[in-house]
Amino acid sequence: MMGVWLTGHGGFEKLEVRSDIPLPVPAAGEVLIKVAAAGINNTDINTRIGWYSKGVSDGTAAGGAAGFQTSNDVDASWSGTPLAFPRIQGADCCGRIVAVGEGVSPDRVGERVLVRNMLRSYVDYRPWECWTFGSECDGAFAQYAKAPARETYRVECAWSDVELASIPCAYSTAEGMLHRARVEEGEHVLITGASGGVGSAAIQLAKRRGARVTAIAGKAKAPRLLDLGADAVIPRGEPxxxxxxxxxxxxxxxxxxxxxxxxxxxxxxRGGRYAVAGAIAGPLVELDVRTLYLKDLTFHGCTFQDDEVFENLISYIERGEIRPNVSNTYPLERIVDAQEEFLSKGTGGKLVLVVPQ
Known part of the structure; x- marks a missing residue:
């Protein structure tokens, strides 16, 4: 099949478009998906460049094209364990089931589906553990992908494949943060990086909960964020x-x-909550611990997601409570062009790769 191999940590040269990749074979409890579209996410780039390594102290953009000389392969994945190469990345997968493994009903063949991007099946549902689709196992940057049947969700809606492929990683990250911070109706929520995939998803999902939303983003992107539901937009860089x-x-x-x-x-x-799931401007910050304890703040680091987070997203889509925010598409073989646009931060919303059929 055709797909994109990540051959190691580094620059764009580590992305290799090939047409001779073996077709995945679904094991017991798995399904085989013919991929239609796959979104681009910051985690794809962070994994490629080894940004998760403790040897890196800069933001993603500093090494987005060429990688980081200071990255150490031993801890360069988000999970802190070395990746096996070559790896097919791609956390966002929209497609149709074309085959099933042992123990999976053949009636599922033909379903249009989304794959949960934070997989728990492969770690036996142990608390606080998960694999990322496209990191600890192969993902959606190929014509076919396999995934656990119980974490592959049928979706019934009028959205296009491209629109559905914009959802899994960004929207589940945003929903996971709001869920962990227990955002309630009437609360005031401040969202950073609000024009990106996670930030723009967080605007919609916070408004869905009845919150008042202030977004931080480039001034030129304010009209789009207001259209998505933000109550106010603060230009990035202003106090x-x-x-x-x-x-x-x-x-x-x-x-x-x-x-x-x-x-x-x-x-x-006082008593406020801070939830974080990224550090695109840099992972090292200065914290006055007195602010933390004198204001009785609660900090939430958000990677693991409770099972209900992704299940809720599917229901939001099917009930029309959220909408996609896609800014551009590229054919899969132009993945480097897509990542270059992603790193430019020139457009808001999601970039999606269309997979050849």
Whole structure:
């Protein structure tokens, strides 16, 4: 089959488009999916460049094209364990089931599906453990992929394959953060990186919960974020306290970190909650611990997702409670062009790869 092999940690040269990749064979409890579309996510790039290694202290963009010389393969995956190469990446998978392994009903053949991107089947559903589809196992950057049947969800809706492929990683990350921080109706939520896939998903999902949303993004992207439901948009780089009172925010949803981290804590109320699932501006921040304990703040690091998070997303789609936010598409073989656009941060919303049929 045709697909993209990641041959090691590094620059774009580590992405190898091939037409001789062996077709995956579903084992017991698995399904084989003919992939239609696959979204681009920050985790794909972070994995390729080895950004998760403790040897890296810069933001993703600093090594997005060429990788990091300081990355160590031993801890360069998000799970902290070495990856096996070659690996087919791609956390977002939309397609149709074309075959099933032992123990899976053949009636599932033909279903249009999304694969849960944080897989628990392969770790026997142990607490706080999971694999990422396209990291610890092969993912969706190929014509076919296999996945656990019980974590492959039929979706009944009028969305296109491209639109569905924009959902799994970004929206589950956003929903997982809101779920972990227990965002409730009437609360004020501040969202960083709001024009990206996770941030724009968080806007919709927070509004769905009845929250008031302030987004942080480039000034030119404000109209789109207001259209998605944000109540206000703060231009990226401007002091937060020029726009918000101190101690006026209940929850911060952060995927940026970096130099602006301290300001986020300044605007949190006493007893406020901070949830983080990314650090695109840099993973090392300065924390005055007195702010943490004197304001009784709660910090949530968000990777693992409770089972209900992805199941809820499927229901939101089918009930029309959220909508896709796709900015551009590329054929799978132009994955490097897609990642270059992703790294430019010039467009808001999701970039999706269309897989040849």
């Amino acid at each position: 937060l306290t020029d726009h918000l009172d101190r101690e006026s925010v209940d929850v911060v949803i952060d995927v940026v970190a970096g130099p602006g981290f301290g300001e986020l804590l300044d605007v949190l109320k």
